[in-house]
Amino acid sequence: MTAPRPDRRPQPRTHHGDTFDDPYEWLREKESPEVIAHLEAENAYTDEALAHLEPLREKVFQEIKGRVRETDLSLPSRRGDWWYYGRTVAGKQYGIQCRAPIAGPDDWTPPILAPDTEVPGEQILLDANAEADGHEFFSLGSFDVTKDGTRMLWAVDVAGDERYTIRVKDLVTGERLPDVLEGTSSGAHFLPSGTHIVYTTVDDAWRPDRAWLHEVGAAGRADDREIYRDDDEHFWVGAGVTRSERFLIVESGSSITSEVALLDATTVASDPEARPEVVWPRREGVEYGVEHAVIDGEDWLYILHNDGALDFELVRARAGSPTDTEVVLAHQPGRRLIDIDCFRDFAVVEYRREGLPRVALLDYRTHALTEVVFEEPLFSAGVSSNPEWSPPVLRLGYGSFTTPGSVFEYVLPAGAAIGLGAAGELILRRQVEVLGDYDPADYGQARLWAPAADGTRIPVSLVWKRSFGEPGDAPRPVHLYGYGSYEHSIDPGFSVARLSSLDRGVIFAVAHVRGGGEMGRQWYEDGKLGHKKNSFTDFVDVARHLVDKGYTTPDRLVAEGGSAGGLLMGAVANLAPDLFAGILADVPFVDALTTILDPSLPLTVIEWDEWGDPLHDADVYEYMKSYTPYENVREGVEYPRILAMTSLNDTRVLYLEPAKWVARLRDVGADALFKCEMVAGHGGVSGRYNSWRERAFQLAWLFEVLGVTDA
Incomplete structure (x- = not known):
C-alpha cells in the first residue's frame, strides 16, 4: 500500500494582514x-x-x-454503614462497584477481601460490563450513593464525546427509577437528603456552563431548576457538596480566575428562591477555592488563594463574613499550596516543595503543620478516598516509579494534638500486586x-x-x-x-x-x-x-x-x-493556531488564558504562528x-x-x-x-x- 495523500484544497485564512492557505482544512467535515x-x-x-x-x-x-491480577478487589472505603469497593474479574473489560455492611459503628479497619471468595453480605451496585454491553465505548462520568445507602446514581457516555446520561436506582427495592437525565457533564452528586441531584450541563462549545437541581423520581430534566449559570465563555462551572454536608458549593473558573458561591445544602431543595451567595467576587487573575470547617460550633471558610501570593496562601473567615480574613498559612515562595481538605477535627493540606507533592495535617487552633514523611527520594503522595466527616484515620495514596500504587492510613497516637509535631503511625493497607x-x-x-x-x-x-x-x-x-x-x-x-x-x-x-x-x-x-x-x-x-x-x-x-x-x-x-x-x-x-482562532470551536475561548488570544491580538497571532x-x-x-x-x-x-x-x-x-x-x-x-x-x-x-x- 502507499500512504494516503488527501487532496490539497487550499482555503485562505486571513488574520492581521497575514494569509495562510490551508490545504487540508477540508478534512474538518466529520460527517463527510x-x-x-x-x-x-x-x-x-x-x-x-x-x-x-x-x-x-x-x-x-x-x-x-x-503482571496484573485480573480478578481483584480495591481497598474498601467506609461511608455510613457500608464498606464500598470495586471488583475486577478476569476476562471482563470494566469494573464492578460493590459494597458490604460494616460490623459496627467502631469498625474502621477495612476488611481484607480475597479476590476469589464470597464477601458476606456483598451487594453488587453497578456492573459496568452489563452497562457497556452492546457498546464499543463506555465511560462512567458520575457515581454516587446517598449517605443512608438507599439510592445510587451513575452517568454513562457510550460515544466518547463526554456527554453523559444520568440514571438512578433504589438500592432497597432494586428498582431503576424513572430518572433519565441526558446531555449532562460529569460529576453529578446527591444532596445530603438524597432527594435531589445536583449536576451540570454544557453549552454548544462543550463548556460546562450551568448547574441544575433535579428531584429524584422525575422522569427527565423538564422541571429541573437552574441554580447557577455563567455566561462568560472563559469560565467552567462545577458543583458539589462540602464534606461537612453543610453547603452546596458552585465553582466557576477560568485558567486564571475563579469564583465560588455557596447555598445551604439543607434548605436549597425546599426554597425555590435560594440563590448562590458569592464568597469573593471574581477579579481577573485571582484564583481561590473554599472548604468548610466547624470549630467550636462555628462555621468557618478556609480559602486557598493567590491574591498577592504567587504560590498561594491559606486564610480563613467566618461563614457570614468571608472578606474578614485571617492568615492560616502565609505565602512562602517555593511552597506551592495546592489544596485543602477539611474534616471535623483537622484539615489536610497538599502542596509542592522541591519538585515533589507533599501532604501535611493542619491543626485548626494552632495552624501548625505536620508533614507526612515518606522515605523514597522520588514519590507521589496525596489524599485518597475519605468520604466521612469525622474519620479516626486519614487515607493517603502513594506511589513512585518503582513502588506500585499504595494506600496508607495515617493514624495519630491516642491523645496527640494534630500539628504539634507528634509522629503519626503510617499503616500500609494495600499495594497493587505486580505478578511475576x-x-x-x-x-x-x-x-x-x-x-x-x-x-x-x-x-x-x-x-x-x-x-x-x-x-x-x-x-x-x-x-x-x-x-x-x-x-x-x-x-x-x-x-x-x-x-x-x-x-x-x-x-x-x-x-x-x-x-x-x-x-x-x-x-x-x-x-x-x-x-x-x-x-x-x-x-x-x-x-x-x-x-x-x-x-x-x-x-x-x-x-x-x-x-x-x-x-x-x-x-x-x-x-x-x-x-x-x-x-x-x-x-x-x-x-493549535487554527483552533484558537475560532471561538465557535469547543473550549477555544477558555484556552485564550493559556495560549493567548490570536484572534484579537496580532502579536499573539505572530508568536503562535511561529511555533x-x-x-x-x-x-x-x-x-x-x-x-x-x-x-x-x-x-x-x-x-x-x-x-x-x-x-x-x-x-x-x-x-x-x-x-x-x-x-x-x-x-x-x-x-x-x-x-x-x-x-x-x-x-x-x-x-x-x-x-x-x-x-
Whole structure:
C-alpha cells in the first residue's frame, strides 16, 4: 500500500494582514463520507505498515496482562454503614462497584477481601460490563450513593464525546427509577437528603456552563431548576457538596480566575428562591477555592488563594463574613499550596516543595503543620478516598516509579494534638500486586538537572533496570516523555506497561519542562502565553543533555507526549528533527493556531488564558504562528519517524489536527503514520484489555524505532 495523500484544497485564512492557505482544512467535515473514507484509509495503511509488529504487540500485551491480577478487589472505603469497593474479574473489560455492611459503628479497619471468595453480605451496585454491553465505548462520568445507602446514581457516555446520561436506582427495592437525565457533564452528586441531584450541563462549545437541581423520581430534566449559570465563555462551572454536608458549593473558573458561591445544602431543595451567595467576587487573575470547617460550633471558610501570593496562601473567615480574613498559612515562595481538605477535627493540606507533592495535617487552633514523611527520594503522595466527616484515620495514596500504587492510613497516637509535631503511625493497607518476579530493588530511580539555554535548571526524572547498568555508563535507548502545560505536573508514578520497556533495557525519562507545575507557579508562568517556547526549548535541551552526557544517542532516543504534550512533540520535531529517532504523539494539539482562532470551536475561548488570544491580538497571532507544528513543517528536513494517534469523537483535541499534520509531514517526505480510533474519546479506547492492547501497539512501534524488539 502507499500512504494516503488527501487532496490539497487550499482555503485562505486571513488574520492581521497575514494569509495562510490551508490545504487540508477540508478534512474538518466529520460527517463527510470522503473524510471518513480518508481516516479509514489511514488506519488501513498504518495496519499494513506495522503488520510485521503483530507478534511483538501480542507479546507485549501478554506481558502487561500477565503482571496484573485480573480478578481483584480495591481497598474498601467506609461511608455510613457500608464498606464500598470495586471488583475486577478476569476476562471482563470494566469494573464492578460493590459494597458490604460494616460490623459496627467502631469498625474502621477495612476488611481484607480475597479476590476469589464470597464477601458476606456483598451487594453488587453497578456492573459496568452489563452497562457497556452492546457498546464499543463506555465511560462512567458520575457515581454516587446517598449517605443512608438507599439510592445510587451513575452517568454513562457510550460515544466518547463526554456527554453523559444520568440514571438512578433504589438500592432497597432494586428498582431503576424513572430518572433519565441526558446531555449532562460529569460529576453529578446527591444532596445530603438524597432527594435531589445536583449536576451540570454544557453549552454548544462543550463548556460546562450551568448547574441544575433535579428531584429524584422525575422522569427527565423538564422541571429541573437552574441554580447557577455563567455566561462568560472563559469560565467552567462545577458543583458539589462540602464534606461537612453543610453547603452546596458552585465553582466557576477560568485558567486564571475563579469564583465560588455557596447555598445551604439543607434548605436549597425546599426554597425555590435560594440563590448562590458569592464568597469573593471574581477579579481577573485571582484564583481561590473554599472548604468548610466547624470549630467550636462555628462555621468557618478556609480559602486557598493567590491574591498577592504567587504560590498561594491559606486564610480563613467566618461563614457570614468571608472578606474578614485571617492568615492560616502565609505565602512562602517555593511552597506551592495546592489544596485543602477539611474534616471535623483537622484539615489536610497538599502542596509542592522541591519538585515533589507533599501532604501535611493542619491543626485548626494552632495552624501548625505536620508533614507526612515518606522515605523514597522520588514519590507521589496525596489524599485518597475519605468520604466521612469525622474519620479516626486519614487515607493517603502513594506511589513512585518503582513502588506500585499504595494506600496508607495515617493514624495519630491516642491523645496527640494534630500539628504539634507528634509522629503519626503510617499503616500500609494495600499495594497493587505486580505478578511475576517483580522486585522493586531491581530498578532504580533518580532525578538529574539539565541546563537550559537561558541557564534554568530543568528537572529530569529517570527510571531504569539495574541489570543493564547505571544511566550514563554507556549509551542506552531512552524513552523521553513530556507535557508542560496548564500547570500540570508529571509526578513519579508506577506503570505495569512500562516494565516491558525497562526489562528491554530502555531508560524511561520525564522532562519536567516549564509550563508544568513541578517547580511552583512561576514554573508554569514561564511556560505559557508569550513564554510558551520555553516548554519546547527545555525539552530539546534535556534531550541534548542526555546525549551529551552519554545517556543515549539520537538514534536511540524516542520522545512521547499527548494532548498539549502532543503540541510539544510537534514543536520539537520542527525544532530538532535530528535529535530523535522517533516521536509518538497521542491526541496531539498540533493545529493549535487554527483552533484558537475560532471561538465557535469547543473550549477555544477558555484556552485564550493559556495560549493567548490570536484572534484579537496580532502579536499573539505572530508568536503562535511561529511555533505551531502544522504551519511550521519544513521542507528539506529529515524528520524522525512519527506515529500520531487520535480518536474520532475527541471533543478536546479534534481528530482533524493530527490528520492535517500527518498529511503535511508526508508532503515533505516524512515517515509518518496515523491511527484514528473510530469509537473512542480523548483518553483513547475504553476497557482495560482494549487499553492494554492500545499501549502494546504504541510500545511495539517504539521498541522497533529504538532497536529493542527482542526482550
